[in-house]
Amino acid sequence: MRFLVRRVGFLLVTLWAALTVNFFIPRLMPGNPAEAILAQFHGRLNPSALKAIEVALGIGGHQNLFTSYVDYLRNTLTGNFGISFSQGNVSVASLISRALPWSLGLVGISTIIGFVFGTVIGAVVAWRRGGTMDNVLPPTFIIVSAFPYFWVGLLSIWLFSLTLNWFPTLGGYTATSTLSWSWSSFTDILSHAVLPAFTIVITSVGGWILTMRNNMITVVAEDYVKMARAKGLTPRRILWQYAGRNALLPNLTGFAMSLGFVISGAILVEYVFNYPGVGFLLLQAVNNEDYPLMQALFFLIAVVVIVAIFISDIATALLDPRTRNNR
């Protein structure tokens, strides 16, 4: 119970910190960009768009810092992110809700694929420590995970799309088609998702392999694994039912911790592939100086990561009583 209270408290503190950072960034920059932006758009935009910027930056009218901070908190918590002025005065919330499924689908599925593959490979590699696989795979993936995500994306576009013509280059679906609940739409979306997903899996799998391998090495030395061996259980059973299960737990925590990394990489992957998700939207907002959209997106991404970490903390604690007393 105490554990749960602590975690919930931490969740709230982090969310508040993300909110506050988001509020103060435009104010703390040299030359106060918030005021400059407002001045820059005066006369060029209609009043509702101006209002949108004021809401996003929390600089409405002649308020002092504190009241605008309170206004900003209230607006954000009620989901009122203002209006995006670069995308035809649509509300920021609707733009985001359009982009979110694409990102959740692409990043979510490819992260899970990468995690599962990495965990299985890491477990097997540690089990046959010093074998050929153990000598080849970990160093290879140390190197691969140091590649820039976006560059692996460029490379796979060049190789699989432009040279071999196996997959479409850009976008989340064929621009000329209309999406529907049909088989052809499904395969269209799938063929567009293969390359970006491949990019994310290839660059993230190495991290999971390494952490799982390290956990396994610790676990394999435990007494209960020796005991299982002494009982004459099959190696396969020891590997998966005894050692693997226990090594997986710290990896779950690592999973949450690395989620921020994966999402950061995914932003650039979406950008490279013009994939219609949240990351692409964020960079479009940056290029168009669409500050309300930009701030809302940062906040959204932060919330997703923070909540995911919270869930995995709770899950780890449920699965592994040993962690409940720690911190």
Next chain:
Amino acid sequence: MKRPHLLRSAASAGRFLRRDKKALIGSIILFVLLVIAAFPSWFTPDDPAAEVYNPGAGLSWAHPLGTTSFGQDVFSQVMAGTRQSVMIALVVGFLCTILSVAVGVTAAYAGGLIDDTLSLVTDVILVIPTFPLIIVIAAYTKSASFWTIVFVLVVTGWSYGARQLRVQALSLRNRDYLLAARARGESSWYIISVELIPPMTSLIVANFLGAALYAVLAAAGLQFVGLGNVNTESWGTMLYWAQNNEALSAGLPLWALAPGIMIAILGSALALLNYAFDEVSNPALRPVAGRRRRKAVA
């Protein structure tokens, strides 16, 4: 007193490199890149910025990697760009490490409320996704300069190391030799700098390398999307121009691929060294089966 100590560490470094192939390869690559970064003019046959050649030329002896669609020599650009990435890696790695050590060790050594506060700040920064934050900050500063990028990367990059170092410092805190130092009446400053930090060297180095790797990748990503100063010579900026001129579909893939390969090479060198130092600080991971060590669980 100083000399034999230095000699000893040089000798142990040599042994480390001979034994560990990952560390050896990583160091060689890093050394070559450092030389290129220090003396780029030795390696650039042409002025990297000059737009004087046939635009979009293929491979040739004069242009080993072809030219850009502005008529610049790709090879010269790649060589000239080394300096900035290496500088970012070193400077951000160094500053992040200092901050990590300061926060992590202080938290562990002081304990109590100071530890709680510092740990909370560390954990909060750790879970807030940094790259989107960097993008937002860079968007407000408009074409971030070298030092802006360094600043942002340091502010967002120190927390992981601080957390790791805190855990290790905590495990050392109550060892007998530290208690003995305290009983002797040594000052906290002496205990921290002479007794507590030296045993943590390999983890500190591993953290430096990790932070440097993060800095290289994040800075390249930032410049790639056009949030850096697009007129500087760097690999990220090259990628930005290549992408904006559709180098891949224009038949100039090397313009986009070459700087990426360089980032990958630098990144791999840092990652290999990082991994090697991880094995030093965690004996259980070494190729020879070592003593058991339970991993700290978050």
